[in-house]
Amino acid sequence: MGRWPGGTQERLQEAAIELFTERGYERTTVAEIATRAGLTERTFYNHFADKREVLFPGQDSFIAKVREAVGAAPAEQSPLDAVNAAFIAGSDWFDQRREAAQRRRHILDAHTDLREREWAKLAALGEAITAALRTRGIPDPAATLTAAVSVTAYQLAAARWLADPQYGTLGHHLHTSFEDLHRTARSW
């Protein structure tokens, strides 16, 4: 058992994705993940709150970044544009991990448990954006509605990004998704 080789979380994440794709999420135990990473089950739980969380690395810091970017946006920018810009500013990270995102999505789509966690993360993102918009002086309910619709546009962009055979950037798809949103909102 190599002890302290560093990168513990990353090793656990890779081991988890490997095993999930090999045997499926439910047929993989936390103990197996830890063993493949050269660690123990207990250590897994020192790094991740539960079994699902290993599939959502960096989500919390992404949320924090978006919140910060929305708060720091120029005052003359519309709320929706501010959120859009914040998403685009953080999109490089994803473009560099397209393949990992693909595998992750396949696992997520196959298990309701995991999609539940994903929705929870998206809800947290929405609440963070709502809070940031409020500090920009946007009152409720506009803040809540704008945040929610932004998250939906973001989801849409992410889906297109993963499905795009042309390998367009996430930023590009965010741009078109928010254009679609403007167009659709005009019909409401």
Place this chain on the structure above:
Amino acid sequence: MGRWPGGTQERLQEAAIELFTERGYERTTVAEIATRAGLTERTFYNHFADKREVLFPGQDSFIAKVREAVGAAPAEQSPLDAVNAAFIAGSDWFDQRREAAQRRRHILDAHTDLREREWAKLAALGEAITAALRTRGIPDPAATLTAAVSVTAYQLAAARWLADPQYGTLGHHLHTSFEDLHRTARSW
């Protein structure tokens, strides 16, 4: 142990809400819920997929009703109005259960686990509406965006309905929430 006294699910739900408010969600075991209802733990799991599900009675049938109502809306109605009308059509059920909804909300707010499940239900509602809108000929991404923003407006209305000291109906709050949505969308 009264066997087959009828209303098994309802008894389990009431026992669960009682115990959750008395000791809290985490400090209540499924076995305790079942015992208070005069049943066994195994029977609980014959009626509910897991411990959380006991707090979401009728959600699935509500989703089915909304899907149906959206599909059956008059053709001249705009997509957003169709969803709004579908919500209002199913709002009586909630108005008759305001107090239970209050207690349920207090329990939900205190536990991330349960809010996660709630988000999952809302996501399922959104997907059902998306599907219904597509059968009405609304193409993507308009169907997805319209459904998502409708669900958000619904959440907003439900929150106001529970907080309203005047005890206004859910239908009333749905009306004003969708008006807010129209107003906000004009700024996008």
Place this chain on the structure above:
DNA sequence: TACGGTGATTGCAGAACCTGTCATCACCGT
């Protein structure tokens, strides 16, 4: 080199969740 502090890792026990399997029971029609 010796020593102690710090933080990560581990072992162990145990509660609770959830499932599979099969037996048992009440009801109902014949």
Place this chain on the structure above:
DNA sequence: ACGGTGATGACAGGTTCTGCAATCACCGTA
């Protein structure tokens, strides 16, 4: 009286997750 049906119960077992305390490697300091 009899058999079918469906809900309930008993039991075993795996898995998830937590609390607690011990162990280990590293690092600065004397």
